[in-house]
Amino acid sequence: MAEILRDGSVFHLRNDQISYVLCEMPGGVLAHLYFGARLERLNAANLLRRADIPADGSFTVQECALDRLPREYPSFGLGDLREGALTVQAPDGSQAVDLRLERAELLDAKPALEGLPATRGEGCAALRLTLRDAHTGLVALLDYAVYDDCPAVTRSAKLVNEGSAPLNVERAYSLCLDLPDDGWDLITLPGAWARERTVCRRPLVAGHQGVSSRRGASSAQASPFIALARPHATQTQGEAIGAALIYSGNFMAEAEVSQFGATRLLLGIDERDFSWELQPGESFRTPEAALVYSGRGIGGMSYGFHRLWESHLLPKRWMNRPRPVLLNSWEAAYFDFDADKLLAIAKAAAASGVELFVMDDGWFGHRDDDTTSLGDWYVNRRKLPGGLEGLGEQVRALGMQFGIWMEPEMVSPDSDLYRAHPDWRLHIPGREDITARHQLVLDMGRREVQDFVVKVVSETLRASGAAYLKWDMNRNFTNIGSAALPAHRQRETAHRYMLGLYAVMERLTAAFPEVLFEGCASGGARFDAGMLYYVPQIWCSDNTDALCRLEIQRGTEMVFPASTMGCHVSAVPNHQTGRVTPLETRFAVALGGSFGYELDPARLDDGERAKLRAQVAFANETQLLRLYGRRYWLQSPFGENDAAWMSVSGDRSEALFTLVRRMARPNAMPPLVRLQGLDADRRYRVVETGEVFGGDELMLSGLCCPLGNGDAAALVYRLRAEA
Ligand code: GLA
DSSP: OOEEEEETTEEEEEOSSEEEEEEEOTTSOEEEEEEEEOOSOOOHHHHHHHTTOOTTSOOOTTTSOGGGSOBSSOBSSSSOOSOOSEEEEOTTSOOOOOOEEEEEEEESSOOOOTTSOOOOOTTEEEEEEEEEETTTTEEEEEEEEEESSSSEEEEEEEEEEOSSSOEEEEEEEEEEEEESOOOOEEEEOOOOTTSOOOOEEEEOOSEEEEEEEOSSSSOSSOOSEEEEEOTTOOSSSBOEEEEEEEOSSOEEEEEEEOTTSOEEEEEESOGGGOOEEEOTTOEEEOOEEEEEEESBHHHHHHHHHHHHHHHHTSOGGGTTOOOOOEEESHHHHTTOOOHHHHHHHHHHHHHTTOOEEEEOSOOBTTOSSTTSOTTOOSBOTTTOTTHHHHHHHHHHHTTOEEEEEEOTTEEOSSSHHHHHOGGGBOOOTTSOOOOBTTBEEBOTTSHHHHHHHHHHHHHHHHHHTOSEEEEOOOOOOOSOOOTTSOGGGGGGHHHHHHHHHHHHHHHHHHHOTTSEEEEOBTTBTTOSTTGGGTOSEEEOOSOOOHHHHHHHHHHHHTTSOGGGEEEEEEOSSOTTTOOOOOHHHHHHHHTTSEEEEESOGGGSOHHHHHHHHHHHHHHHHTHHHHHHSEEEEEEOSTTOSEEEEEEEOTTSSEEEEEEEESSOOTTOOOOEEOOOSSOTTSEEEETTTOOEEEHHHHHHTOEEOOOOSSSSEEEEEEEEEOO
């Protein structure tokens, strides 16, 4: 059970796994004392002595360097010389803020975050600390929650201008975590288009290190996540601490190792393209950040995040619910289709048991390539003479659901929308637009743009009767400026965009609760906890090559559970790499997430089509285990020839094990892989071989995995506990 204990000036947030302790210093400065495995109690004097702070209560900010104090929500300029979490410009031009605790409240319910995605508050204990800067009248409400069922604490800050003059918020991070030492490795997930979320681990060094995005979205190049792991920590052993931001726009995630060898983690909206005007009485809310602690390795940290998102963040109506096996038309037809061609693909898909047919890009305006028509969300009758209604009906007549692609946040310069509303795009007056993929970005911060998007998406869903919408977003932001904001507020544009996008997602997912929304951004360039509050799954990458996908899916699962990853079997030679891999291996890898196809089954031979039928049946039969079981990574694909993972059901009666070998090795013994998460006292039958092994021997001795010859070989085993 989560609880918050108060002992004088010490606040202790804990559950049966973790403790998070902070303390009010004399004068009201907030110190951070501990985040780690659960403690019974903590004597603050012990930790404060390290920072040279007298235990007798004679602490003063004047003489005692704040630079040594571990802090909760620091600002720069008044003694703490490390990076701060908050910078606010006062009317006198100064940037210093000195927040002192005024009030502490244990809340009955976790407050909602106005207009932002955030964890739901069921099964948590919540604390609000109110701090004030006497000089400016700025008030900061620091909201914390600790959960019954996961080793996590979430935080966000609400800034209120209770002064009489306008203030300008220039940096408002969501999280600061001061840790007493620097004996950690830093883990981040850098990447690129088609190479999203590579696991990068390196020792912390003195000074600043981290990742950020200024691309308008959380991005393929960086993920709003930062973790520390003890140098000896493995997947199953040692301490790890992760921080993830529930936000989909520009962010900064940084670790700073101080001159004293202490580590400060900071996470929040990137300040370089941000500021926020606060008139007297106005407020600003930071996105929520989640902190997870594991004493059981990096896998324990990942599991902590998976549990947090599954129990408290992902759309409830999709949790533990089967996802339809889908076939997406993109790699099957690209822009080159008409209704007959789509129906032929859909028919072949239906014959394989596919449950949902998705029409990707190219159905609207006069879009035959990517140079035109974004914004003109009316059907191209030349391609689809029966309209969306007609095609939707014909697909449903095949016994499948119909799904559709849209990219609603964008506009093509060649579009009726652009011609009617040129000022709806992000732009800087007088400067040439920078297009990317021949498109411009709509200014989602504007209410009229939001209303337009809600209208066209609603009309499209209604007309097509679609049960699924792929929501795409395919470019980085440039020319970031809004025609709706005065010059001195232009730096609010990117965050206002995100608030507008979230408002739209809120309206649409409420209006169409039964529609399955799948996020996408040139593949996985906006794969973050912010989007996952609205959409239960996101297209993991445009790279569908089975071997590349090993790394992409492994990196994504560092933070996000299997059910959130869209994973499809595609044709060979693979369209991104040119590589040919066996159908079985493409299948084994795509089973790692929400399963589907990205090919034209009509182009397969009879034998392959028969395999597809068996695959769809297998994917369905195993899907609750695959999507919602506990995921264990047994062997990482990074730097290794073999990758192995497994999913184990909550009651440990079932498991699904997958091994993929990149390159065949001559004259080698078959791999012996030690499994995890089974019940040591039960016996498990390997369905595919009929053999029975003890859970203990599978975990301690291992499972021998004979792979066939050839590169990119895979093996998938179902394990069932014997009665
Ligand atoms: C993006 C997506 C693809 C596809 C295309 C369509 O690149 O990631 O899956 O939908 O757009 O233009």
